Amino acid sequence: xxxxxxxxxxxxxxxxxxxxxxxxxxxxxxxxxxxxxxxxxxxxxxxxxxxxxxxxxxxxxxxxxxxxxxxxxxxxxxxxxxxxxxxxxxxxxxxxxxxxxxxxxxxxxxxxxxxxxxxxxxxxxxxxxxxxxxxxxxxxxxxxxxxxxxxxxxxxxxxxxxxxxxxxxxxxxxxxxxxxxxxxxxxxxxxxxxxxxxxxxxxxxxxxxxxxxxxxxxxxxxxxxxxxxxxxxxxxxxxxxxxxxxxxxxxxxxxxxxxxxxxxxxxxxxxxxxxxxxxxxxxxxxxxxxxxx
Numbered sequence: 001x002x003x004x005x006x007x008x009x010x011x012x013x014x015x016x017x018x019x020x021x022x023x024x025x026x027x028x029x030x031x032x033x034x035x036x037x038x039x040x041x042x043x044x045x046x047x048x049x050x051x052x053x054x055x056x057x058x059x060x061x062x063x064x065x066x067x068x069x070x071x072x073x074x075x076x077x078x079x080x081x082x083x084x085x086x087x088x089x090x091x092x093x094x095x096x097x098x099x100x101x102x103x104x105x106x107x108x109x110x111x112x113x114x115x116x117x118x119x120x121x122x123x124x125x126x127x128x129x130x131x132x133x134x135x136x137x138x139x140x141x142x143x144x145x146x147x148x149x150x151x152x153x154x155x156x157x158x159x160x161x162x163x164x165x166x167x168x169x170x171x172x173x174x175x176x177x178x179x180x181x182x183x184x185x186x187x188x189x190x191x192x193x194x195x196x197x198x199x200x201x202x203x204x205x206x207x208x209x210x211x212x213x214x215x216x217x218x219x220x221x222x223x224x225x226x227x228x229x230x231x232x233x234x235x236x237x238x239x240x241x242x243x244x245x246x247x248x249x250x251x252x253x254x255x256x257x258x259x260x261x262x263x264x265x266x267x268x269x270x271x272x273x274x275x276x277x278x279x280x281x282x283x284x285x286x287x288x289x290x291x292x293x
Contacts, residue, residue: 001282004116006031006086007076010100013037013054013061014091017046020053021120021278022088029086032076033059036069036096045275068099081111088282089245090119094139094265098252104289105256113289119245120278121214124186127159127196131268133166136240139263140255150174152235154227156243156251159189161196167240167266168200175235177227178204179220181244182211185280193243212247217285220250228254228261238262246283253287 001022011023013035023033035054054061062069075083085104089097097117104113153173157164157180168176178201182190194201201209210227212220228237239261241248255263 001025001118001284002029004086005084006116007084008074009033009086009088010071010074011035011054011059011088012090012092013047013050015042015045015047015050015273016091016122016276017050018120018122018276018278019046019050019091022090022118022282023054023057023059025282026086027057031086032074033057034062034074035059036062036064036092038064038093044273064096068096071100071103083110083113084116085113086116086118088118088120089249090278090282091276094248094252097249098140098255101252101256101287107289108291111291115287115289117217117249117285117287118282120282121185121244121280122276123279124188126188127161127192128272130160130162131271133163133170133266134269135267136167136170136264137267139265149236150234152176152231152237154179154224154237154239156180156241156247157193157197157200158242159192159196163242163266164197164200167242171238173238175208175231176204177208177210179210179212179223179243179247181214181247184214184244214244214246215283217246217250217283220247221253224250224254228258232258232260236262238264240264240266242266244283246285249285 006029009029009031012019107113151173152175153171154177155164155167157178180193184190210223212223231237239251241251251263255261
């Protein structure tokens with residue numbers, strides 16, 4: 001972790017204990033440090049302890065007003081055309097890190113921006129009763145195609161029971177692919193994914209079941225692209241990234257390159273906030289954004 005010479009470190013101040021895990025791994029890092037925070041759940045679980053730790057380590061606490069954070073004011077004044085950002089999305093909303101990717105892809109004034117994207121995997125706990133899926137909601141607008149196409153679903157599997165099955169019943173795809181993490185940080189997680197999604201896995205051709213390593217974001221992105229490219233002319237593609245956050249990250253990057261791929265998420269009737277502790281080393285993904293000549 002400390003081999004990366006960051007100009008800016010962006011973290012999240014939330015209620016989960018794992019929010020400060022990456023910061024503790026790089027304690028003493030010499031750069032500007034900010035911790036974004038939102039209004040939700042600020043009095044619950046480990047929020048106060050996390051805030052005290054960040055302040056002690058010299059972080060600026062930055063409340064986010066509106067839907068997405070404005071990061072422009074925190075960029076260093078002089079970086080000689082290059083910028084290195086350490087970004088820890090642990091506990092952060094998908095919208096925030098998608099907007100970071102989108103913003104960096106069009107950012108002017110830098111020849112090259114190197115983003116080290118990281119997050120802390122949660123310690124495994126057996127899932128409680130699964131929340132009920134209310135509906136499927138588009139996360140991002142997608143380019144629509146004029147002709148009517150068949151529906152293809154690329155679905156990430158989590159370890160909660162019945163969620164994936166509820167999603168497929170709502171969408172009724174003509175073709176589906178299932179992604180699940182194996183190996184994961186904890187083998188119990190993989191076992192629970194397979195058991196709790198047994199019905200939908202049994203209904204899916206084995207060639208459409210794709211296992212991905214949780215520590216290799218490049219591999220996940222490559223697997224998604226290999227599936228998506230041959231299907232784009234014949235199918236309307238919906239990607240629902242359930243499961244570990246690294247799969248969601250890969251999905252966002254796919255959408256940046258192929259905006260006709262729809263990203264959607266299930267909306268639940270009620271989903272409780274839970275305390276989560278970090279397990280093992282953080283997951284890392286290095287992404288380079290370079291200006292076209």
